[in-house]
Amino acid sequence: MLIKRAADIRSSEITAPALYADRRRFLRLAGAGAATLALGGPGQLLAAQARDLGPLAKSPFSTPEELTPLKDVTRYNNFYEFGTDKADPAQYAHRMKTEPWTVKVEGLVAKPRSFDLDQLYKIAPLEERIYRLRCVEAWSMVVPWVGFPLAALLKAVEPLGSAKYVEFVSLYDPKVMNTRPVLDWPYREGLRLDEAMHPLTLMAVGLYGEVLPNQNGAPLRLVVPWKYGFKSAKSIVTIRLTDKQPNTSWNDAGPSEYGFYSNVNPDVDHPRWSQAKERRIGEFLKRKTLPFNGYAEQVASLYAGMDLRKNF
Ligand SMILES: Nc1nc2c(c(=O)[nH]1)N[C@H]1C(S)=C(S)[C@@H](COP(=O)(O)O)O[C@H]1N2
Ligand SMILES: [Mo]
Numbered sequence: 001m002l003i004k005r006a007a008d009i010r011s012s013e014i015t016a017p018a019l020y021a022d023r024r025r026f027l028r029l030a031g032a033g034a035a036t037l038a039l040g041g042p043g044q045l046l047a048a049q050a051r052d053l054g055p056l057a058k059s060p061f062s063t064p065e066e067l068t069p070l071k072d073v074t075r076y077n078n079f080y081e082f083g084t085d086k087a088d089p090a091q092y093a094h095r096m097k098t099e100p101w102t103v104k105v106e107g108l109v110a111k112p113r114s115f116d117l118d119q120l121y122k123i124a125p126l127e128e129r130i131y132r133l134r135c136v137e138a139w140s141m142v143v144p145w146v147g148f149p150l151a152a153l154l155k156a157v158e159p160l161g162s163a164k165y166v167e168f169v170s171l172y173d174p175k176v177m178n179t180r181p182v183l184d185w186p187y188r189e190g191l192r193l194d195e196a197m198h199p200l201t202l203m204a205v206g207l208y209g210e211v212l213p214n215q216n217g218a219p220l221r222l223v224v225p226w227k228y229g230f231k232s233a234k235s236i237v238t239i240r241l242t243d244k245q246p247n248t249s250w251n252d253a254g255p256s257e258y259g260f261y262s263n264v265n266p267d268v269d270h271p272r273w274s275q276a277k278e279r280r281i282g283e284f285l286k287r288k289t290l291p292f293n294g295y296a297e298q299v300a301s302l303y304a305g306m307d308l309r310k311n312f
Pocket of ligand 1: 073076077078079080081133134135136170187215216217228229230231232233234235
């Protein structure tokens, strides 16, 4: 009857951030036996699998800003594999099967290997990290992510001295995803190795205390809080260490509009619109965009001596 209760929770209750801790407790009580919470289909908010994320450490890196409501975080998405409308992923991403799931970590590493989800969840203690996500489209959100540092995963495979970059490849399954060539599928992203190893770079497996909803990139997505949202690849199946700067889907699609670095920079406009301000989802007035999305103190040194107008 727990299942019925879950379905009975009104969406207005679900969206109130203050209540999410209660909902988490409920999910934990429901346990693996009630793994399928019968909430699939259009507009689903809960993940299909009720994995227990366990006790979550709070991160000192969290922003104290007000959270964007869960309903916006899960219904206003960019996941072009499921359509280009912001509402498409919430409607269609439930078709993607996220268990079992394997992530290959390969390339210039001493110990290439695959990880299943149980292994990934044990890479490092899971933490809650409240980060801003700022899209190149000039909107932003504040999301309580759950995850572990990407550095912990990379250390497990022992990067070789020759490794300089990390490439991320998303799932592409034409049976359930967009077959129109909106981007060059599969979706690919990349970071320099030092960016990937930075303690702020998070592999997210959840948000709002629960397993990631499919539309947010289940079961594993990158979150790089000082870069535009598109650097944060969703539903990752391969992580590859390389000695050359990897091609990325957005850079391939529009090299003059989407650079490799894509650090949030109010001084470098997108060729078709300004990046000086942003609209926080749920707010009316725009706010100023901060260099490196407000994380300059932690990450600016990674780019010392670089011309960030050229390397946009
Ligand atoms: N595989 C994949 N990852 C992706 C995208 C995508 O279309 N496909 N969109 C990116 C963009 S543009 C943004 S702004 C963020 C959005 O994440 P969210 O839906 O969790 O807010 O995901 C990024 N990761
Ligand atoms: Mo984006």
